[in-house]
Amino acid sequence: MTDKLRRASGGQVVYAELKRQILSLELPPGRRLFEPELSQQLQVSRTPLREALRLLLAEDLVDQLPTGGMVVRSLSAQEIDELYTVRAALEGLMAAEAAERMTDEGAEALTRLVARNERLVEFAEDAMNAGHDFHLEIAEIAAHGWAARLHQQVDGQMARYRAFTNQSQLRRTAALEEHRGILDALVTRDAARARQLAEEHVLTARDTALSAIGERLPSA
Amino acid sequence: MTDKLRRASGGQVVYAELKRQILSLELPPGRRLFEPELSQQLQVSRTPLREALRLLLAEDLVDQLPTGGMVVRSLSAQEIDELYTVRAALEGLMAAEAAERMTDEGAEALTRLVARNERLVEFAEDAMNAGHDFHLEIAEIAAHGWAARLHQQVDGQMARYRAFTNQSQLRRTAALEEHRGILDALVTRDAARARQLAEEHVLTARDTALSAIGERLPSA
DNA sequence: GGAAGCATACTTGTATACAAGTGTGCAAAG
DNA sequence: CTTTGCACACTTGTATACAAGTATGCTTCC
Numbered sequence: 135m136t137d138k139l140r141r142a143s144g145g146q147v148v149y150a151e152l153k154r155q156i157l158s159l160e161l162p163p164g165r166r167l168f169e170p171e172l173s174q175q176l177q178v179s180r181t182p183l184r185e186a187l188r189l190l191l192a193e194d195l196v197d198q199l200p201t202g203g204m205v206v207r208s209l210s211a212q213e214i215d216e217l218y219t220v221r222a223a224l225e226g227l228m229a230a231e232a233a234e235r236m237t238d239e240g241a242e243a244l245t246r247l248v249a250r251n252e253r254l255v256e257f258a259e260d261a262m263n264a265g266h267d268f269h270l271e272i273a274e275i276a277a278h279g280w281a282a283r284l285h286q287q288v289d290g291q292m293a294r295y296r297a298f299t300n301q302s303q304l305r306r307t308a309a310l311e312e313h314r315g316i317l318d319a320l321v322t323r324d325a326a327r328a329r330q331l332a333e334e335h336v337l338t339a340r341d342t343a344l345s346a347i348g349e350r351l352p353s354a
Numbered sequence: 355m356t357d358k359l360r361r362a363s364g365g366q367v368v369y370a371e372l373k374r375q376i377l378s379l380e381l382p383p384g385r386r387l388f389e390p391e392l393s394q395q396l397q398v399s400r401t402p403l404r405e406a407l408r409l410l411l412a413e414d415l416v417d418q419l420p421t422g423g424m425v426v427r428s429l430s431a432q433e434i435d436e437l438y439t440v441r442a443a444l445e446g447l448m449a450a451e452a453a454e455r456m457t458d459e460g461a462e463a464l465t466r467l468v469a470r471n472e473r474l475v476e477f478a479e480d481a482m483n484a485g486h487d488f489h490l491e492i493a494e495i496a497a498h499g500w501a502a503r504l505h506q507q508v509d510g511q512m513a514r515y516r517a518f519t520n521q522s523q524l525r526r527t528a529a530l531e532e533h534r535g536i537l538d539a540l541v542t543r544d545a546a547r548a549r550q551l552a553e554e555h556v557l558t559a560r561d562t563a564l565s566a567i568g569e570r571l572p573s574a
Numbered sequence: 575g576g577a578a579g580c581a582t583a584c585t586t587g588t589a590t591a592c593a594a595g596t597g598t599g600c601a602a603a604g
Numbered sequence: 605c606t607t608t609g610c611a612c613a614c615t616t617g618t619a620t621a622c623a624a625g626t627a628t629g630c631t632t633c634c
Contacts, residue, residue: 363616363617363618364617364618365617365618398618398619399618399619399620400619400620401617401618401619401620402617402618402619405617421625421626421627422625422626
């Protein structure tokens with residue numbers, strides 16, 4: 135029998151590594167990417183490296199200079215605003231779908247995540263992750279492949295700036311309360327309310343994020 | 355002065371050509387893509403061809419076989435359903451934004467497009483294009499880069515199947531009427547109603563499309 | 575006649591060599 | 605001292621050569 139899982143091709147791991155470096159800000163926005171340099175750093179030839187760069191380009195994580203060559207993409211405050219807006223629409227859609235597909239197991243999983251968030255609300259990092267998992271679980275339950283795909287794309291764009299969002303414990307507590315509301319709408323299978331609350335939740339997060347980021351982002 | 359517009363690289367034109375062939379069904383879903391074959395057909399070496407394939411892969415227009423190699427992606431009926439659903443959410447969002455940003459020029463452009471659609475409602479192809487332009491103009495007015503980008507992506511996926519949608523003149527007349535309603539909501543700057551109507555419009559189109567496609571798509 | 579094993583041709587993935595264009599820095603002239 | 609022109613180093617884009625793995629079809633054995 136041939137192995138079902140073939141080892142990831144070099145291009146794939148280069149793509150994953152570069153993406154990680156971009157999202158973790160090791161490669162900051164605006165940074166020019168030189169193929170020979172990265173090639174040597176990652177110990178692959180330019181061919182698989184260029185493959186990885188094309189994937190990142192299609193994902194809008196890097197930009198192509200008019201002259202050729204790539205730079206790590208920068209986001210303006212307006213773009214962050216836009217990303218939150220479409221994310222709100224997508225999460226609203228998925229929440230409505232999830233409400234209709236809700237199962238006992240799903241409700242249990244979500245309840246656990248809210249409880250975890252409750253315990254960790256005082257730790258910014260952990261609370262942020264728990265909150266993020268809550269949204270991912272809703273996406274899982276919604277079982278809406280394309281909404282999930284687009285959401286993932288948008289989420290990846292915002293990943294670099296997420297740390298700015300939940301720094302105030304006041305906001306984290308409020309967010310937790312909003313999650314409770316969404317959970318309630320979901321388990322009672324109230325699709326319209328779930329959608330409404332999920333949307334408002336993201337838009338509230340947007341306002342927090344934008345005012346938090348505000349002065350830090352000139353425009354870039 | 356150096357020319358601002360550099361000629362498109364070979365990979366770019368190969369990408370555009372392959373995308374055109376996929377969307378026009380010249381390369382039908384399920385078709386295996388062999389690099390040497392396409393390479394010779396398009397008169398480029400495998401290197402820029404592979405670049406184009408990576409871009410198509412990131413756009414979900416082709417799939418990667420577990421063994422390596424690409425096939426033109428197929429959409430199941432459920433996926434088409436999902437695509438319409440997210441498209442409804444995105445167009446609703448853009449309609450709301452457009453209502454708030456509406457200008458006299460925008461209103462005039464939209465009115466012209468509705469009038470054109472009116473004249474051409476009996477010709478399936480032309481009416482379809484006019485209707486599509488109506489949505490694009492709304493996207494233009496909304497000036498929401500990320501919503502437009504995601505919408506374009508979704509629209510590209512559905513492009514292969516759009517011909518199935520507007521085959522009945524009854525549906526085309528109804529769609530025209532829905533466009534009039536959206537236009538009215540937009541020019542009166544009623545964001546909530548614009549969003550609602552735009553969403554319902556797409557969901558109605560979805561129902562038409564799915565029942566029209568229904569038997570033609572086994573699942574694949 | 576059917577099945578198993580093997581050789582072969584073809585596929586993709588990777589590396590490297592080559593060509594064309596771009597920007598930079600220095601030198602020289604005004 | 606400034607500015608213009610040029611040469612060079614370096615960049616990306618492309619083609620080709622090579623390696624490894626896969627599927628296919630034939631031969632051979634049961």
